[in-house]
Amino acid sequence: MPPSHMVAAVAELDLPPLFTPVRLRESGDAFAHACRIAAEAGAGTFVHVGRYDLVEFAVVLEPEEPLASARRAFFAGMAALADAIAAHCPPEKAVEFVWPDTILYDGALIGGGRLGWPEDCAEEEEPAWLVFGAQLIAARLSIDEAGLAPDSTSLEEEGFADPHALMGSFARHLMLHVDAWTNRGFKKVADPYLARLRKEKAGERRGIDGNGDLLVHRHGVTGAERRALLPGLAACAWYDEAHKGPKLDYKLGARP
Incomplete structure (x- = not known):
């Protein structure tokens, strides 16, 4: 049985007015469901799953630019998710990204993000919708001994009193990042992502290209190393397909 405070947390969801919640049962898949209903449900639809071991949700977005550049909304979602975690944790605990979609908490895997779009949308066309989805490990129920799976962690183990409150916090931070992008340019989204x-290597400088690729500049090296966004999203290095959740045995340092 889950702890009583976690059961209560799953039942509550505090979202800003612009979001419309859609709750799935424990066996549901928030990301897949959001992609299925996105065209009809519209922007702001917030699908979440009633699980106590995972914080799992997906939000529908409606970009107003071609798919090739609209995918950069992924970075707004990642930055918002990290901000939500950081707002509820001690300041000495670092929230970091491993390119492009893995989230570390104090050096251990705690979850990740995903991005979906219409399969038939061409790169130069404006997509009818995007879906940003995320999962965070709320409790590692299959880990019953201290020291097992040291490269992952959970919100419960890290002392988060109400893990599912992060969903409402994410939604508010996402609104801030989207507003900053709209009014002050994409750099206001890229910088918070790149900072995490x-x-x-020491001294390297990073930037995000117009199509979402990572550009890495190193001292003494002419030009930039390019890391494509699409293969990284496809690899989804943090996700365990068999268990439909983040990898508890994730090995830090593995790159797609």
């Missing part, structure tokens, strides 16, 4: 992206 783990560096591999």
